[in-house]
Amino acid sequence: AQTVTQSQPEMSVQEAETVTLSCTYDTSESDYYLFWYKQPPSRQMILVIRQEAYKQQNATENRFSVNFQKAAKSFSLKISDSQLGDAAMYFCAYGSGNTGKLIFGQGTTLQVKP
Amino acid sequence: DAEITQSPRHKITETGRQVTLACHQTWNHNNMFWYRQDLGHGLRLIHYSYGVQDTNKGEVSDGYSVSRSNTEDLPLTLESAASSQTSVYFCASSPDPTASTDTQYFGPGTRLTVL
Numbered sequence: 766a767q768t769v770t771q772s773q774p775e776m777s778v779q780e781a782e783t784v785t786l787s788c789t790y791d792t793s794e795s796d797y798y799l800f801w802y803k804q805p806p807s808r809q810m811i812l813v814i815r816q817e818a819y820k821q822q823n824a825t826e827n828r829f830s831v832n833f834q835k836a837a838k839s840f841s842l843k844i845s846d847s848q849l850g851d852a853a854m855y856f857c858a859y860g861s862g863n864t865g866k867l868i869f870g871q872g873t874t875l876q877v878k879p
Numbered sequence: 880d881a882e883i884t885q886s887p888r889h890k891i892t893e894t895g896r897q898v899t900l901a902c903h904q905t906w907n908h909n910n911m912f913w914y915r916q917d918l919g920h921g922l923r924l925i926h927y928s929y930g931v932q933d934t935n936k937g938e939v940s941d942g943y944s945v946s947r948s949n950t951e952d953l954p955l956t957l958e959s960a961a962s963s964q965t966s967v968y969f970c971a972s973s974p975d976p977t978a979s980t981d982t983q984y985f986g987p988g989t990r991l992t993v994l
Contacts, residue, residue: 769921800982810922810969810985856921860983865910865929865973866937867983869921 771870788857796862885986902970
């Protein structure tokens with residue numbers, strides 16, 4: 766069975782600085798996707814970034830980028846130039862290429878200090 | 880604009896009562912999912928559907944049921960609510976008919992309290 770682990774329950778960063786959130790996963794599948802979702806206090810789950818496992822190039826969306834290490838089964842999220850609006854809980858998720866189901870990590874709460 | 884909605888947004892009920900949470904999407908997505916979110920567990924899959932008349936159990940399906948009579952709706956029913964089912968419930972949908980990892984889009988969530 767697939768598992769996703771986020772080992773940092775809480776992180777904090779100074780506004781305008783860079784922070785990296787960690788995620789590791791375990792799977793025997795070859796076809797899968799990885800996601801980072803953001804959940805602000807409003808509770809809405811917002812897609813931040815997505816990575817296809819077959820792609821070697823790391824995904825980037827504006828200030829958000831990932832470091833995808835397939836052999837190590839690691840998928841970290843880097844937030845550059847952190848903003849107060851980035852404060853939220855961040856979830857790493859594994860998407861099975863066989864079933865389309867998502868498996869979530871436990872989440873990391875990010876605090877952004879002004 | 881197309882969207883995914885959930886109702887009610889908040890619900891308080893008593894142990895033993897039947898409760899139904901609604902999920903409606905206007906994207907015409909084939910795949911729909913129900914998750915629950917609890918502290919320390921992230922989101923866990925309850926039930927999912929790949930199309931009309933198709934339903935499947937997720938990892939925490941005991942005490943829950945779903946039915947899919949049309950593309951737009953996947954209601955979640957708690958047959959006899961228990962205090963352990965107090966949680967925040969999220970519905971999600973994705974378009975890929977082959978279920979090959981298309982992005983899931985989430986509703987706003989329903990906070991359910993079982994007293």
